[in-house]
Amino acid sequence: MIPVCRTEDLPEGGSVRIEIDETTPAIAVFHTEDGFYAVDDTCSHQDASLSEGWAEGCFVECPLHAALFDLRTGAPTCLPARHPVRTHEVGVFDGMVHVRPAVREEAVA
Numbered sequence: 343m344i345p346v347c348r349t350e351d352l353p354e355g356g357s358v359r360i361e362i363d364e365t366t367p368a369i370a371v372f373h374t375e376d377g378f379y380a381v382d383d384t385c386s387h388q389d390a391s392l393s394e395g396w397a398e399g400c401f402v403e404c405p406l407h408a409a410l411f412d413l414r415t416g417a418p419t420c421l422p423a424r425h426p427v428r429t430h431e432v433g434v435f436d437g438m439v440h441v442r443p444a445v446r447e448e449a450v451a
């Protein structure tokens with residue numbers, strides 16, 4: 343897993359955008375009252391950063407056109423987004439938030 347930040351640097355209500363390398367899409371990490379979540383940062387509708395959206399519970403609202411995504415599954419729950427964003431495993435170890443980027447399907451094929 344990839345270390346993201348210390349837990350105190352990502353307080354509840356906070357989010358952070360991380361870039362890993364040129365081949366891995368940026369990831370948005372959220373700390374909501376339900377815990378830590380990570381999804382692809384770019385909205386599946388257009389080019390908006392979900393880390394700049396509004397997260398509550400297990401949902402994040404896109405800052406551009408207000409599509410709502412379920413942070414547990416990446417599925418959109420309303421239009422205009424029709425496609426899910428990928429979710430990524432999050433772990434907290436020794437006070438550090440870590441993310442395991444999901445394997446991209448085209449990388450497996």
Ligand code: FES
Nearest residue numbers: 385387388404407
């Ligand atoms: S860019 Fe996210 S809903 Fe349009």
